[in-house]
Amino acid sequence: xxxxxxxxxxxxxxxxxxxxxxxxxxxxxxxxxxxxxxxxxxxxxxxxxxxxxxxxxxxxxxxxxxxxxxxxxxxxxxxxxxxxxxxxxxxxxxxxxxxxxxxxxxxxxxxxxxxxxxxxxxxxxxxxxxxxxxxxxxxxxxxxxxxxxxxxxxxxxxxxxxxxxxxxxxxxxxxxxxxxxxxxxxxxxxxxxxxxxxxxxxxxxxxxxxxxxxxxxxxxxxxxxxxxxxxxxxxxxxxxxxxxxxxxxxxxxxxxxxxxxxxxxxxxxxxxxxxxxxxxxxxxxxxxxxxxxxxxxxxxxxxxxxxxxxxxxxxxxxxxxxxxxxxxxxxxxxxxxxxxxxxxxxxxxxxxxxxxxxx
Ligand SMILES: [Zn+2]
Numbered sequence: 001x002x003x004x005x006x007x008x009x010x011x012x013x014x015x016x017x018x019x020x021x022x023x024x025x026x027x028x029x030x031x032x033x034x035x036x037x038x039x040x041x042x043x044x045x046x047x048x049x050x051x052x053x054x055x056x057x058x059x060x061x062x063x064x065x066x067x068x069x070x071x072x073x074x075x076x077x078x079x080x081x082x083x084x085x086x087x088x089x090x091x092x093x094x095x096x097x098x099x100x101x102x103x104x105x106x107x108x109x110x111x112x113x114x115x116x117x118x119x120x121x122x123x124x125x126x127x128x129x130x131x132x133x134x135x136x137x138x139x140x141x142x143x144x145x146x147x148x149x150x151x152x153x154x155x156x157x158x159x160x161x162x163x164x165x166x167x168x169x170x171x172x173x174x175x176x177x178x179x180x181x182x183x184x185x186x187x188x189x190x191x192x193x194x195x196x197x198x199x200x201x202x203x204x205x206x207x208x209x210x211x212x213x214x215x216x217x218x219x220x221x222x223x224x225x226x227x228x229x230x231x232x233x234x235x236x237x238x239x240x241x242x243x244x245x246x247x248x249x250x251x252x253x254x255x256x257x258x259x260x261x262x263x264x265x266x267x268x269x270x271x272x273x274x275x276x277x278x279x280x281x282x283x284x285x286x287x288x289x290x291x292x293x294x295x296x297x298x299x300x301x302x303x304x305x306x307x308x309x310x311x312x313x314x315x316x317x318x319x320x321x322x323x324x325x326x327x328x329x330x331x332x333x334x335x336x337x338x339x340x341x342x343x344x345x346x347x348x349x350x351x352x353x354x355x356x357x358x359x
Pocket of ligand 1: 062063218219
């Protein structure tokens with residue numbers, strides 16, 4: 001398995017995705033995200049296979065910079081599907097780069113500083129408030145100044161974890177907040193442009209398929225080069241057995257798992273999709289591929305956010321913060337890239353096999 005599906009810019013990734021989709025015979029639709037930018041920013045959707053056939057839906061780049069990894073898996077898959085025998089009676093819908101601004105700017109958040117995985121709220125009244133605990137951490141998470149090399153972030157983070165517990169910290173920090181527009185994990189005040197593209201077009205993309213397995217590709221959480229599949233339903237769900245049969249019990253994590261790797265986010269993409277397609281057999285996994293430890297990753301997200309809001313774009317502080325964020329969500333290590341591409345394709349293959357058991 002080659003690692004050459006990894007691009008070095010958003011524009012390159014977009015071009016390669018569209019070329020691979022075209023070569024595989026997919027239809028491609030593009031949705032411009034109207035934001036001032038040097039590059040054209042768009043979500044591209046490639047669809048392959050018969051209308052109405054059981055569907056594998058693969059989305060990438062909800063968290064911008066994570067799209068380097070997600071795009072690579074999508075391109076690797078398209079190259080495989082190029083060989084007709086690999087297709088079978090399955091429809092593939094690939095959403096490339098849900099957050100093109102973040103992807104192009106090496107950000108996890110979008111043009112409105114929004115974490116899109118906190119923006120899919122079914123009730124507009126819920127775009128307010130922040131979890132208990134976020135206010136007291138705001139000063140630590142979101143200093144109103146450029147990042148500094150000399151700040152003892154790691155010590156501060158360890159102290160905060162020691163006082164709160166890692167799980168409580170993950171929950172209150174990363175669960176989503178709607179009160180601090182320049183802060184980390186801000187969920188927005190209304191549905192963002194990308195969110196509206198999904199709202200307006202997902203019915204057309206899915207068509208009349210009755211069986212859908214959605215794999216949303218993420219990176220930056222968990223052990224290096226390994227993965228977990230986070231569900232949008234709890235351990236009590238009648239579907240749990242289907243997930244563990246399909247993907248293996250050791251990598252499947254239902255919602256609300258005590259001491260789990262994840263935290264409960266508000267307004268996630270997958271939960272909204274699952275509710276929207278509730279009358280169909282719709283299964284969702286957020287596939288999270290690990291990179292570095294939580295403190296390093298949180299430090300990178302925090303430094304990049306400070307650089308984005310308070311640094312000169314030509315400064316070395318800005319460039320270093322971007323480079324570290326990219327490394328934290330898409331390590332340059334060839335072995336990481338090879339392993340995650342192989343695992344990504346394996347999960348998609350397992351999902352394709354498991355479509356037959358969906359009922
Ligand atoms: Zn993510």
